[in-house]
């Protein structure tokens with residue numbers, strides 16, 4: 001994280017301990033460069049960006065793709081991920097010990113400090129929050145390749161990570177999803193399905209998720225400013 005000042009962070013949020021869960025076990029099919037955690041941007045692996053951004057946390061737990069191992073690192077535990085993102089997070093969550101857990105995609109290497117601070121504040125106040133950004137373009141239904149109904153973008157947001165929760169609340173949400181055999185694309189949905197509101201906190205467009213090959217060009221450009 002650019003300009004990180006771990007001491008200030010801990011003073012501001014020292015009242016709650018924080019476990020950071022990094023699901024990094026995806027295969028990166030859409031990007032087409034192998035497991036995304038090890039893809040390099042600006043000469044640095046995506047996983048490294050996350051480990052640096054969250055070095056202030058009480059503990060960091062990382063789900064790696066099966067068959068991958070990394071050298072030990074202080075304050076970091078590496079576990080084997082599952083078949084889906086939800087399964088990977090569940091494995092990490094069972095090993096977490098802090099009051100609050102932050103779940104963050106390693107596929108989002110640029111963690112903006114101000115957004116993270118906003119999120120932590122909201123989690124402290126409400127117990128469940130996610131970063132999200134407005135939809136910048138016209139949003140439309142795809143009717144088999146034809147322009148369909150326009151969806152009012154003012155009422156919609158693109159959901160980012162990190163997402164933060166009281167650990168016990170997220171445990172309850174994952175257990176309920178397991179009981180119901182449901183698979184969710186993010187953790188906020190699981191908490192909402194439990195009936196607990198999730199605060200939407202202003203994210204940052206630089207915290208985009210590297211998903212498609214062209215995202216690599218965007219990330220390389222941003223990395224030049226980020227890493228200097």
Ligand SMILES: Nc1ccn([C@@H]2O[C@H](COP(=O)(O)OP(=O)(O)OP(=O)(O)O)[C@@H](O)[C@H]2O)c(=O)n1
Pocket residue numbers: 022023024025026027028029030031035036037063081082083084085086088089104105106107108209210211
């Ligand atoms: N079984 C899985 C699948 C995904 N993830 C993680 O969840 C995050 C968001 O997933 P995504 O961006 O979809 O990554 P991939 O699953 O790797 O991408 P793709 O769907 O294109 O294969 C990533 O940090 C990814 O490593 C995970 O830990 N375990």
Ligand SMILES: C[C@](O)(CO)[C@H](O)COP(=O)(O)O
Pocket residue numbers: 085105158159160161185186187209211
């Ligand atoms: C968690 C997430 O990044 C929020 O937008 C998103 O749901 C992950 O989706 P993916 O299909 O696993 O990339």
